[in-house]
Amino acid sequence: MYIAILGRQPAFGIAELERLYGAQNVTWFSAMTAVVDNDGFDFERLGGSQKAGRVMIETRGTWRHVGTKIIQDYCQKWHHTEHKITLGISVYGFDVSAREVQKTGLILKSKLKSTGVSLRLVPNSDSALNTAVSHHNKLGLSSSKVELLIVRASNGAVVIAESVGAQNITALAARDQARPRTDAFVGMLPPKLARMMVNLAVGDRPARGRLLDPFCGTGVVLQEAGLMGHAVYGTDLSEKMIRYSRDNINWLQTTKHVRFDWYLHEGDAMTTMWQQPIELVVGETYLGQPFSAPPSPAKLTEVRNNCDRIITSFLTNLAPQIAVNTPLCLAVPAWRDHDGHVTHLPLINSLGTLGYKVIGFKNIRPEDLLYYRPDQIVARELLVLEKHLAANERRTE
Numbered sequence: 001m002y003i004a005i006l007g008r009q010p011a012f013g014i015a016e017l018e019r020l021y022g023a024q025n026v027t028w029f030s031a032m033t034a035v036v037d038n039d040g041f042d043f044e045r046l047g048g049s050q051k052a053g054r055v056m057i058e059t060r061g062t063w064r065h066v067g068t069k070i071i072q073d074y075c076q077k078w079h080h081t082e083h084k085i086t087l088g089i090s091v092y093g094f095d096v097s098a099r100e101v102q103k104t105g106l107i108l109k110s111k112l113k114s115t116g117v118s119l120r121l122v123p124n125s126d127s128a129l130n131t132a133v134s135h136h137n138k139l140g141l142s143s144s145k146v147e148l149l150i151v152r153a154s155n156g157a158v159v160i161a162e163s164v165g166a167q168n169i170t171a172l173a174a175r176d177q178a179r180p181r182t183d184a185f186v187g188m189l190p191p192k193l194a195r196m197m198v199n200l201a202v203g204d205r206p207a208r209g210r211l212l213d214p215f216c217g218t219g220v221v222l223q224e225a226g227l228m229g230h231a232v233y234g235t236d237l238s239e240k241m242i243r244y245s246r247d248n249i250n251w252l253q254t255t256k257h258v259r260f261d262w263y264l265h266e267g268d269a270m271t272t273m274w275q276q277p278i279e280l281v282v283g284e285t286y287l288g289q290p291f292s293a294p295p296s297p298a299k300l301t302e303v304r305n306n307c308d309r310i311i312t313s314f315l316t317n318l319a320p321q322i323a324v325n326t327p328l329c330l331a332v333p334a335w336r337d338h339d340g341h342v343t344h345l346p347l348i349n350s351l352g353t354l355g356y357k358v359i360g361f362k363n364i365r366p367e368d369l370l371y372y373r374p375d376q377i378v379a380r381e382l383l384v385l386e387k388h389l390a391a392n393e394r395r396t397e
């Protein structure tokens with residue numbers, strides 16, 4: 001069993017886990033963590049988990065009790081170790097200071113020292129190490145570099161897990177910022193979100209199919225999907241965006257020494273005939289104009305109707321070009337006002353008629369898949385879909 005420490009919007013992280021590892025194997029442990037009972041767990045591919053660990057001990061009790069247990073168990077486990085151990089300790093859900101966490105580590109260090117074992121303790125500036133520190137120290141990546149993740153749920157249950165890795169936020173940031181072509185106007189899809197979208201579409205299918213992004217822009221989805229082993233196919237209305245995607249993919253392949261098949265061409269998503277095969281569809285559609293303050297009701301209606309028309313025409317054009325059961329994950333716009341009220345696209349209520357089935361989740365409600373920063377007006381709403389037979393197709397079968 002594994003425990004995942006989820007990201008800023010935990011609903012996205014748990015939805016990703018649920019799609020990859022099955023609803024029956026994924027459950028909330030606390031508000032920011034989930035447990036995954038699946039031996040195929042692969043931390044590297046995730047976008048929505050900051051860290052994850054293999055659960056070693058399940059217990060209950062106060063920090064004092066848990067700290068004592070860690071000292072006893074790990075003294076016993078490591079007292080014959082020949083190599084030096086680097087240890088990080090991260091505590092979640094306990095009301096405990098960084099100092100108290102550090103103290104537990106220092107007691108363990110001195111006990112091990114008396115048996116001749118050398119331990120380097122990664123200093124805590126908070127009760128949990130931040131992801132960059134864990135990644136930088138390579139914690140969880142070998143038997144001599146260990147991070148203990150100690151998580152307490154609100155019902156008092158506690159798990160102690162050994163980390164299997166922390167998100168490489170430096171590499172994610174570089175893929176976002178260091179690539180040669182970016183465009184503030186088309187928006188910047190965070191690579192983490194792109195990764196989650198690919199996983200939400202892929203689900204538990206083992207094959208890495210050819211992925212179409214029909215609104216590819218600067219190519220963030222294509223970059224992440226390529227790194228995850230997919231052949232990628234991007235189209236966009238704008239010739240400039242196709243150039244940008246090409247330059248970014250070339251840069252990625254050269255700097256990361258990775259190879260994947262890719263194909264790009266200009267095309268209006270409302271009318272393009274795409275080249276086959278298309279095994280999954282992932283993309284961030286046209287989001288309408290950006291807003292720094294909530295628009296007037298008339299403006300909002302105008303922008304919403306325009307986006308709805310473009311995305312509805314795209315879905316109508318796409319449906320007959322993909323096989324039944326083809327998975328999709330689309331980020332579409334939704335607009336937030338100052339009170340947190342959200343205006344959705346009308347098409348969300350007619351996806352069935354357009355030929356798509358909405359994928360349900362056990363751990364979240366569909367409306368939880370709304371991605372935004374606190375000050376953002378235009379949010380991205382994720383639609384996780386599967387192609388099914390539309391009413392008119394059923395009649396002609």
Ligand SMILES: C[S@@+](CC[C@H](N)C(=O)[O-])C[C@H]1O[C@@H](n2cnc3c(N)ncnc32)[C@H](O)[C@@H]1O
Binds near residue numbers: 215216217220268269
């Ligand atoms: C929100 S951006 C996507 C950004 C992208 N995720 C990236 O990584 O840069 C939407 C893209 O849709 C394109 N677009 C707008 N209308 C379109 C249409 N009818 N058909 C195809 N692409 C369209 C725009 O040129 C823009 O690049």
